[in-house]
Amino acid sequence: MRVESIRTHLQPYRIHARRSTTVNHAFASAIAPADAFAIDRVRTAISLLGQDPDVDLACVYCGLPAETWDHLRGLVVKRNFSGYGHVLGNLVPSCKPCNSRKGSKDWRAFLESTPADRSTRARREALIAAYVAEYLPEPLTVATFEDRCPELMAEFSAIRMEVLALLARADDVAAAIRAAQVGLARRADASPTSSTPSSARPVVASAPPILSGKRRTAMSDNDEITKMDWVWLSADAIEQFKAWRIQGGATAASASSYATGARSFVHYCRGLDKDPSSAIEDFYKNLARNSGITPRARSDYRSHARAFVRFLSATSRQRGSVGT
Numbered sequence: 001m002r003v004e005s006i007r008t009h010l011q012p013y014r015i016h017a018r019r020s021t022t023v024n025h026a027f028a029s030a031i032a033p034a035d036a037f038a039i040d041r042v043r044t045a046i047s048l049l050g051q052d053p054d055v056d057l058a059c060v061y062c063g064l065p066a067e068t069w070d071h072l073r074g075l076v077v078k079r080n081f082s083g084y085g086h087v088l089g090n091l092v093p094s095c096k097p098c099n100s101r102k103g104s105k106d107w108r109a110f111l112e113s114t115p116a117d118r119s120t121r122a123r124r125e126a127l128i129a130a131y132v133a134e135y136l137p138e139p140l141t142v143a144t145f146e147d148r149c150p151e152l153m154a155e156f157s158a159i160r161m162e163v164l165a166l167l168a169r170a171d172d173v174a175a176a177i178r179a180a181q182v183g184l185a186r187r188a189d190a191s192p193t194s195s196t197p198s199s200a201r202p203v204v205a206s207a208p209p210i211l212s213g214k215r216r217t218a219m220s221d222n223d224e225i226t227k228m229d230w231v232w233l234s235a236d237a238i239e240q241f242k243a244w245r246i247q248g249g250a251t252a253a254s255a256s257s258y259a260t261g262a263r264s265f266v267h268y269c270r271g272l273d274k275d276p277s278s279a280i281e282d283f284y285k286n287l288a289r290n291s292g293i294t295p296r297a298r299s300d301y302r303s304h305a306r307a308f309v310r311f312l313s314a315t316s317r318q319r320g321s322v323g324t
């Protein structure tokens with residue numbers, strides 16, 4: 001280990017950056033269906049896996065003693081529910097090393113990567129395939145959920161958004177607490193929002209400043225927080241923008257198309273030293289340079305960018321901020 005590696009530790013812990021994946025994972029997992037425990041059915045299923053249900057189970061991937069149950073198909077794909085649940089055909093006995101090495105990989109691909117000889121691997125694959133064919137239901141889709149209970153899904157999505165926004169807000173407050181400890185009140189000294197208590201500052205300002213590469217290298221306390229806001233924006237805002245559109249009555253397809261425009265806009269805004277609301281027209285003009293984009297798509301993208309900026313300002317108001 002080199003001495004420079006301490007660098008990543010010499011910085012404040014970011015609640016949102018470090019925990020948003022956990023939150024998204026938990027929300028996706030929570031709507032996944034689960035089988036009831038029925039011992040006879042479990043025993044029959046385990047026999048189909050070629051194992052004796054009366055003795056200790058073996059890892060389906062490597063044959064060593066199993067210590068846990070692995071989800072053959074992960075519950076979460078790109079922060080959303082994958083369609084596969086906590087059900088018998090999706091749970092297999094596994095040793096801990098295989099479970100962690102497999103991660104979200106496809107089970108067949110993972111089996112291929114194990115060191116067993118070809119015929120052993122083929123036998124294991126056939127057993128798992130038979131188990132899956134018999135016990136794993138067809139995957140559900142998020143669209144089905146939205147058809148069956150649109151209000152609940154919208155509420156659930158809004159709660160997730162609120163939790164993530166609270167984590168980001170906690171980071172904002174934590175940064176102010178840290179600054180207070182070392183007497184660094186630079187933000188209050190210099191900024192025009194000095195009379196605003198930090199806890200009331202918008203977490204995502206309606207027009208968050210976007211840092212240029214140059215400014216990133218010389219960050220003040222204030223910049224740190226602003227940069228955090230921007231990280232939050234890039235990582236989650238698009239998903240939340242989609243949820244917000246759906247909540248406002250848009251169809252999933254329309255929300256996705258708005259998200260595409262917003263993503264392109266966010267991409268464009270990166271590295272610009274101006275706020276998003278004033279970047280919209282430049283973004284629109286810049287799209288004209290891309291011959292692959294029709295005039296119609298260009299104006300659609302501009303509407304999407306405008307809606308996205310409205311979303312940013314609405315979410316900052318929602319948190320009781322004073323705006324900018």
Ligand SMILES: [Zn+2]
Nearest residue numbers: 059062095098
């Ligand atoms: Zn194993």
